[in-house]
Amino acid sequence: MRRQRSAVLAFISLALLLLVTACSGGNGGGNGAAESENGNASGSETVKETGGAKTLSIMWWGTDERHEVTQKALDLYSQQHAGVTFKPEFMAWDAFWQKLPTLAASKSITDVLQMDAAYIQEYVSRGQLEDLSDIDLSGIVDPNVVENLKIDGKLYGIPLTQNAQGMAFNKTELEQYGIPLPQQNWTYDEYFQWAKDARAKLPEGKYPIGDTTAWDGFNYYQTSMGKDPIMSDGGKKFTLDKDLFMTFYQTYEDFRKNKIVPPAEKAASFLENDPQADPMASGVVMTRGATTGSVSALEQLMPGKVGVVNMPTGPAGGGWAQSTIFLSVSANSKNKDEAKNFVKWFITDPEAGKALGLTRGIPINPEIYKTLEPTLGEKDKLGKEIYDLSVEKALPFYSPAAGFSEWVDTYKKEMDAVTFGQQSIEEAYNKIDKMGKELAEKAAGA
Template structure:
């Protein structure tokens, strides 16, 4: 009995010893288990939630109602496919968007995802407000040349959404009614100006062949087409406002105001694009106006079947531009960067989203998405593609305002409006703009 009990006791003690050893793990409680192995769990990214965790992405964009509705449909599709992700959307008109964004930037509360325009991209990058998106794989989706052209210091801060171009829309039936030849592809600035003079002679009182211009980019198209540098280059460190070209360009428009080839200043100041009553072209007052691949469809909706398109006038170096100008970016202060980046790639690759978005932001950057859409496009949509195709071969790069030049851009418009109202001379306006531009360039160069 004793011998049997002793044997059983020994076996029991052995089992207990093994159990205790297994429970202890052989490690100090302050030392991680499997110390020589790396964890397969991805570290959080500035507060990013783990995979599958409930996430709300805030997102804001600008645009017309059609864009708002299309984008909301796409967001619903994403949530349907990714049930852990919902959205807090904000959408508004262009002016309201750019009035609100600086306030958000100042408080470091920009939405996780935001629509961004080429005109402002560099400015917000220079302030450290946007996240580097170079790690998003766009192979086979976006042409490498497009990506290269969009990089800033070798990094990508916006995922391009569409191919865009700047051209000119015209009122085709009215020009034909008055026996005015339709604008033609690759017309030169000399041909454009002469066309306006000839058209004036055929139009009745109160109608004008072209509109006036007071914005810096309209002049910049002219300067660069003549082989001169962009007004701002090298990140704003170089400023070139060619006086001879500046005087020629605006003296031509001064002649046009006197000859009633462009509307008087009071009438021009009251125009409001895409408003049925106040749009210069849709209202029947002006026969032509600037348009992009994205905006021309809105104009076509105001005057169905009446809109023709042509590329901007060209010079020896070409003219206008045709490239990506609208993007989705991620805030540098977002706590959901990984999910936001995943969403950005999805936005330009998912076919269901592509159908919902249509051409609400222009010609899709992904050629596969455009091929899916092409058979179903209406005339208003095809006009954008026509404008892009007409502009492509002579297009120059898109030149956005350099960082730090936003005040100069506003001043330019103010000074040139003063010229149109006869409140100052063209040369006085040039001298003010030249002085301010050189001071800003010097400041940029000293940083």
Template sequence: MNMRRMSLVSLLLALLFAITACSGGGKGSGSGKTLSIMWWGPDERHEATKKALDLYTQQHPDVKFKPEYMAWDAYWQKLPTLAASKTITDVLQMDAAYLQEYVSRGQLEDLSDIDLTGIVDPGVLENLKIGGKLYGIPLSQNAQGIAFNKEDLAKYGIPLPHKDWTYDEFFQWAKDARAKLPEGKYPIGDTTTWDGFNYYQTAMGKPPIMADGGKTFTLDKDLFMKFYQTYEQFRKDKIVPPADQAASFLENDPQADPMASGVVMTRGATTGSVSALEQLMPGKVGVVNMPTGPAGGGWAQSTIFLSVSANSKNKEEAKNFVKWFVTDKDAGKTLGLTRGIPINPEIYKELEPNLEAKDKLGKEIYDQSVDKALPFYSPAPGFTEWVDAYKKEMDAVTFGQQSLEQAFDKIDKLGKELAAKAGS
């Protein structure tokens, strides 16, 4: 009789244990995992992200987080150390400027098996892939476009820029606008940075200046001379500001911003940056996509991602989390615009009724740019020196200190040397 009672007690305990194990997991996987995660940003982003992590744990009680967050500079100082010791967090925020570098180091997990149908535009998704694989889940809509002073353009009888204008139309528009503007005002600004020309080179169907992690360097001389000879003539014709004035511009400064100060009618802007310009000149800012060529023009994609460490011991749970991060509507409301316009259109619809004009302008840049967009090209690892040299040599051209031919030779020579170094 005692044996029967003991057997019955054992059976009841086993059943109780099984029921407890099944009921404790909620939506989670029942594995009792702790995911480490790190990101950079301002305090507003930190607070919103911590709330989102709490929300995930509420929905998945068996998953907890070990968060780490810091400012931009501290983040990129710490990450290389973690990479060297293979101790990068399970989930990490990644920037487009560094994505390829960490992929080349073998530090990031392939996330191609995460289904993003209906969340990310297929063309954008294809542009994000490296070697046919996806290494970061895009978090926000971002794009490069051009902002313009629609109030002043209307005042001087100048047609507003139109979507999908070509480079030829852009240059002609600048010439026509110059004829209607008073002295001291200019239709467009000068350009001396590498990305300004890279937009043109890729729009014309040529490869980007840097590719294959810096192993391939292509600076098309014919296009280079044609592009910058146009601007050389524009300086003579006062279509762009003189070099000394251009050097004094400071974007988003009320007095020194080229456009907010009323000196230049247009300037480059991204989805993320145009809001600051709108705050400086409320109601006066219009936006249009970058000029295009046969291959398209500009870029429209996320530049901020969540990635998973290739050395993570919790890869599947990490993948579940990063997909949740861009699909859960409650998470979307919690995160708001702390990482820009949400990549998920459904979440954007939820937020849109409460957005300010400055935020809607950013969305308009993306919407205008996405159908013609080319990939976002960041400087290759090891090319910081070249990027600085490019601007230095082109600034010297604008001040009449050297010829275009001399600048090209120096820029091209250094680029090829760095590419050879990367290849070896």
């Protein structure tokens, strides 16, 4: 990060392991799981120390499996540290990022919170996160990783895992219909041709690939072609290559006409990791984005049917592989020392490591991973496989710059309008480009 993003993360992107999220799958980390039944049961206010006891409030997003194992880890910490208890709050990806700005505005962010590379700089710039540079990570995290994750010389998040953005595919159905399985380091030209060829062999109502309307989908393409990321230098530089934009989205427009991607109405109904509505688990789409941390949920929905491959590549590479998920401490916490102890413990305690497994990706601590490797199930091996397939061609992880949240939403809204035939690709480009340039000028003048 030092927020000339391409320079900051180039080393770890080529050497280490992915939003996901996410992000929703393909949006900030790929973690668009359904919210747990008890996800919002707890409050989020910082709990002060009373009577020698400490209660740490903590907040994270993820799948039900992540919720369960994280709770086990919290119980372990309480067993090992007398008098320390937790007030946990967990939810789905979207709900988390909808709630966090409200907590930030009232300065009531939990003592400890899960943080994503796509948003960490935004909350650092708001003064909401504590500097964690005094936590000794020597022998635990590669010093180059620590250095490259700093923002203005300070560390605001303890990296939990190595992650990578790749693609999952329904190997069972592809083989059933005589379609060749995706291969490592396929180019975008090969990816698009594969989709055309697969369409000819699939029955009506099934599609080889999904549509894409989120900004990062195009950013993968633009950077793979050797161009600058859409946002760089902390948002002061904005680059939306019109020729590539038109080529990329014209391809998808042609694909919609030829039923190579689902119609807009169908695509709008998808919900990742939902048994009935997930585009791939439902049997409608043969491929979708997945990360090291998120592919396990997909494997649980369709056991034995999931294969993985890296993102399509261009002359410069493709996809990303690095640390993207962290534990941070609130700058307003009344229990900072205990919170710091906890976040270091989270990545060093062997029992916690066993409990957490690979639910957030490959553990950042190599000693923890060594203890897990012999016991990995198929869902975990898939996560490691995504990393192994992705790291060779991986590019840096490019997150939205601070102040670009509205632009990210606008991008999707305008491209959704294109998919529904409400405006042309060029009209969408003009609106998106104009807003991005205005935000970059504002950032440069700040």
